[in-house]
Amino acid sequence: MQAQTQEERDTLVLAKLGKKSVLRRRFNFLSILGFACTILVTWEGSLILFTTGLTNGGSAGLVFGYLFVWIGTIAVFTTMAEMASMAPTSGGQYHWVSMLAPPSCRVFLSYITSWLVICGWQAILSGSGYLGGNQVVALIALNNPDYVPELWHGTLLFWGFILVAVFINTVTSRVLPQIEVAVLVLHVVGFFAFMIPIVHLAPEKASSHDVFTQFTNGGGWSSQGLSFFVGLIGSVFAMFGCDSAVHMAEETRNAEVVVPWCMVSATLLNGAFGWGMVIAVLFITVDITAALESPTGSLGFPIIDITYSALGSKAGTSVLTAILLFMTAAGAISAMATSSRLIWALARDRGLPGWRLVTKLQPKTAIPTLAIIITSLVAILVGLINIGSATAFNAVISLSVSSLYASYIITETLLLYRRCTGFIHPHQGHLSSLSNNNNNNNNPANHLTWGPFHLPGIFGIAVNIFAVAFGLIIFFFSFWPVATPVEPATMNYSIVMTGAVVVFALVYYVVYARRIYTGPVVEVVFEEAAVDEMAPKEKIGLGMGV
Numbered sequence: 001m002q003a004q005t006q007e008e009r010d011t012l013v014l015a016k017l018g019k020k021s022v023l024r025r026r027f028n029f030l031s032i033l034g035f036a037c038t039i040l041v042t043w044e045g046s047l048i049l050f051t052t053g054l055t056n057g058g059s060a061g062l063v064f065g066y067l068f069v070w071i072g073t074i075a076v077f078t079t080m081a082e083m084a085s086m087a088p089t090s091g092g093q094y095h096w097v098s099m100l101a102p103p104s105c106r107v108f109l110s111y112i113t114s115w116l117v118i119c120g121w122q123a124i125l126s127g128s129g130y131l132g133g134n135q136v137v138a139l140i141a142l143n144n145p146d147y148v149p150e151l152w153h154g155t156l157l158f159w160g161f162i163l164v165a166v167f168i169n170t171v172t173s174r175v176l177p178q179i180e181v182a183v184l185v186l187h188v189v190g191f192f193a194f195m196i197p198i199v200h201l202a203p204e205k206a207s208s209h210d211v212f213t214q215f216t217n218g219g220g221w222s223s224q225g226l227s228f229f230v231g232l233i234g235s236v237f238a239m240f241g242c243d244s245a246v247h248m249a250e251e252t253r254n255a256e257v258v259v260p261w262c263m264v265s266a267t268l269l270n271g272a273f274g275w276g277m278v279i280a281v282l283f284i285t286v287d288i289t290a291a292l293e294s295p296t297g298s299l300g301f302p303i304i305d306i307t308y309s310a311l312g313s314k315a316g317t318s319v320l321t322a323i324l325l326f327m328t329a330a331g332a333i334s335a336m337a338t339s340s341r342l343i344w345a346l347a348r349d350r351g352l353p354g355w356r357l358v359t360k361l362q363p364k365t366a367i368p369t370l371a372i373i374i375t376s377l378v379a380i381l382v383g384l385i386n387i388g389s390a391t392a393f394n395a396v397i398s399l400s401v402s403s404l405y406a407s408y409i410i411t412e413t414l415l416l417y418r419r420c421t422g423f424i425h426p427h428q429g430h431l432s433s434l435s436n437n438n439n440n441n442n443n444p445a446n447h448l449t450w451g452p453f454h455l456p457g458i459f460g461i462a463v464n465i466f467a468v469a470f471g472l473i474i475f476f477f478s479f480w481p482v483a484t485p486v487e488p489a490t491m492n493y494s495i496v497m498t499g500a501v502v503v504f505a506l507v508y509y510v511v512y513a514r515r516i517y518t519g520p521v522v523e524v525v526f527e528e529a530a531v532d533e534m535a536p537k538e539k540i541g542l543g544m545g546v
Contacts, residue, residue, distance in 0.1 A: 006253055013256055017089050018522035024366045027252040031177035033262045034184030036245045038334040039124075042270035043191050043277040044327045045238030047303040048131055050281070052234030054292060054302070055482060056227040058216025059206070059282045062235075065228060066278050069235040070271040072470030077242045077267045078455065079412050079467040081260030084246045085451025086424075088255035090345040091520055092246040093117050093407040098519040099448060100414035107519050108509070113407050114346050115505035120403030121339040124241055125162075125375065126382045127397040128332035133157030135325050138301040143314055149299065151387050158383045161329055165336040166376045173367045176337070183330045190323045191273050195280050197320070202284035202310040211282045219483035229473070230480050236401055238274060242267055243404070244338040247345070260453035284310050339375045344368035351517045391489055398494030401478040403501060409471040416464045424448040 004012075011021045027035065046066070053062035083096045094114035101109045133154045140147050168176065217227040242263045249255040285306050291297050294305035303324075308317040347358035362369045386393040418424050427450040455463055479495040509517070 010253060010255065013088065014250065015524045017087055017095070018520065018524060019089060019250070020523045021250070022361065022366065023090075023250045025251055025253045025255075026174070026177045027180075027248060027258075028177070029258045029262060030184070031180045032245050032248060032252050032258060033266055034180035034182075034187075035177075035248060035334050035337075036242055036262055036266035037187050037270055038180060038183050038327070038330045039241045039244040039338070040239060040266055040270040041187070041327045041331050042239050042274035043194075044187075044324050046235065046274045046278050047281065048135070048301065048324060048328070049234040049238050050303050050306075051292065051297070051300055052482065053231045054216070054288055055218040056216070056221070056231030058214050058218070059211050059285070059288065060213050060215045061228045061231050062278060062282065063212060063275075065232050066235045066275055069232055069239055069474075070267075070275060072466070072474070073236075073239050073242075073271065074264075074267050075463050075467040075470060076240075076408055076412070077263045079415065079464050080243055080246070080408065081263045081453055082451070082455060082460070083411060083415060084243075084249065084263065085256050085260040085453035086449065087451075088246070088249035088252070088259050089520075090247050090250045090341045091349065092243055092249075092342070092345075093411045094346070095520050096411045097414060100411070100418050107514075107517065109410065110519050111351060111509050111513060111517055112502065112505050113410055114342075114351055115501055116403045116407045116410075118339070118342050118346065119501045120400050120407065121241075121244075121247075121335065121342055122375065122378055122382075123396055123398075123400035123403065125165075125332060125335040125339050126158075126379050126393075127237075127400055128328060128335050129158040129161040129165075129379060129383065130154065130386065130393065130397060132161040132325060132328040132332060133159075134299060135301060135304075135321065135328060138296040138299045138304050139318060139321050139325075141295045141299060142304055142308065142317065145295070151390060155383045155386045158386065159380055161332050162336075162376055162379050162383070164329055165332040166372060168333045169336050169340065169372050170362075170367070170369060173365050176333075180334070183327070186323070186330075187327060188273075190327065191277065194320050194323055195277055197316070198284055198307055198310040199280050201312070203312075204286045205283050206286055211279065216288075219481075221484060229477050230482065232474065233401060233478055233480075235274075236474050236478075239267075239271065240401065240404060241335075241338075243408075244334060247338045247341045250341075256451045257453065260451070281306060336372065336375055336379075340368055340371040343374055344371040347371070349517065349519070349521045351513060391491070392493065395493035395497050398478060398492060399497040399501070402475060402494050402498045405471050405475045405478065406498070409468060409475060412464060412468050412471065416461070416468060418448060419461060419464065424450055426450060427452055427454060 010025060014021045053065060057065050087095060087099060089095050094110045094117060097113045098106055098110040136157045137149045137154050141149060168179065172179070215224050215228070217224050219227050219230055221227040221230065245259050245262050245266070249259050252258055281303065285291060291302035291305050294302060296302065296304035304317060304321055307320055308314065311317055343352065344359060346352050347355040352358060358368070358370050358374065360370060361367060382396055385396060425448065454460065479492055481490055481492040483490060
């Protein structure tokens with residue numbers, strides 16, 4: 001038997017999931033790591049989303065709350081990395097649900113999960129554009145005291161960020177992996193470029209006692225503990241979304257190994273950077289109340305005022321803020337790529353109206369152009385909400401946490417059930433041990449096989465349990481408002497948005513989708529007995545034809 005090339009193995013790995021290999025594999029470990037880090041942008045996001053943790057928790061709450069979220073996020077994405085290694089497909093969570101769920105509810109759960117994941121990523125894209133646009137508004141306010149911001153200013157800038165993301169994902173899609181590597185370098189270098197000046201030049205520094213022991217209940221909750229948990233959501237938003245690498249798996253070489261290790265590496269790297277940046281900034285934030293009430297703080301970006309207080313220079317503050325702006329734009333680019341691949345994957349499985357058109361790829365670049373257009377149009381329409389009400393738009397953004405964590409909980413609970421009942425076979429390394437078990441309801445569940453990345457035994461079960469428990473905590477508190485008493489303007493409407501998504505998916509499923517959606521479609525049949533006898537050309541053909 002001739003040795004398999006990586007391309008042949010990637011084709012066969014996808015074929016055992018019943019899928020044709022039609023997307024071009026441009027990403028390697030470094031570029032997909034850059035892609036995931038760009039989505040996370042944790043040290044940048046921790047600064048941008050400083051307000052939530054400062055209001056509920058204070059400096060000490062922010063430090064220890066961040067650490068708790070980081071540990072929980074490691075458990076969540078380590079568990080998801082196991083599933084990514086088992087089935088590295090663009091469908092991600094909804095495909096895994098179809099593999100892991102009991103036959104009686106497999107199709108239904110898979111379909112509901114698909115809508116949760118798509119809406120969650122659409123909200124992340126909208127949130128990236130919104131945060132980028134409003135950072136520009138805050139920067140203008142810093143440099144021009146007479147400027148009076150309007151909601152439509154932020155919306156126009158938000159649209160600008162979306163259009164840049166469209167351009168990069170279409171016109172320059174061939175060099176997207178190289179762009180992601182360059183962004184990864186900026187992400188690492190920018191961490192030191194931002195932190196060193198503000199720490200060195202800050203005229204005053206807080207004491208260790210204030211940073212590590214000062215808790216605040218700015219939301220007026222009944223206890224400090226409750227305030228602490230409400231304040232976690234800012235850190236969560238800055239650290240979740242690492243499943244973006246999963247949805248690019250069909251464009252990644254050696255995805256069953258590269259994607260899971262990338263998810264774990266990105267979570268560890270970004271978490272360490274974020275925690276270090278949070279502690280550094282808290283040491284130079286002498287007056288937290290003043291930062292929150294400053295012109296930029298009132299716009300949701302107290303970090304700009306904190307940076308200005310440390311540097312004493314508007315020009316220097318603008319340069320450092322530009323790093324955050326650039327990384328936010330890069331996050332929008334990656335979020336659009338992720339969201340469009342999800343739409344394309346669900347259309348491929350006949351889960352969306354007009355699926356035949358949406359699945360078509362651009363001939364020269366093999367990218368899902370129509371899916372990118374749909375993603376961008378939805379984001380642009382969502383941006384109109386901000387003109388009428390910033391509160392309503394914030395509810396859309398909050399949908400990202402509740403929806404994605406709901407999908408995480410569903411998949412990880414099913415994985416825990418399967419691993420505890422011994423239905424998943426050990427990884428044997430050779431493709432002849434793989435079987436196409438993901439779609440057909442007739443296929444027995446005990447055909448499930450671990451991938452190369454796997455936490456064995458009781459350790460894997462413990463991590464899986466903690467991931468589910470942590471996910472339930474975050475999902476529960478993602479619906480809480482920031483402060484009491486709750487008024488219409490301060491209400492967290494994400495529970496309404498999440499409920500609306502689930503209700504829509506249920507109605508659409510009952511009325512139409514249940515007749516055409518039967519789970520991930522089997523496009524190719526994997527013949528395990530014939531693998532060893534196939535010549536290399538025949539192996540490639542297995543992934544390209546029915």
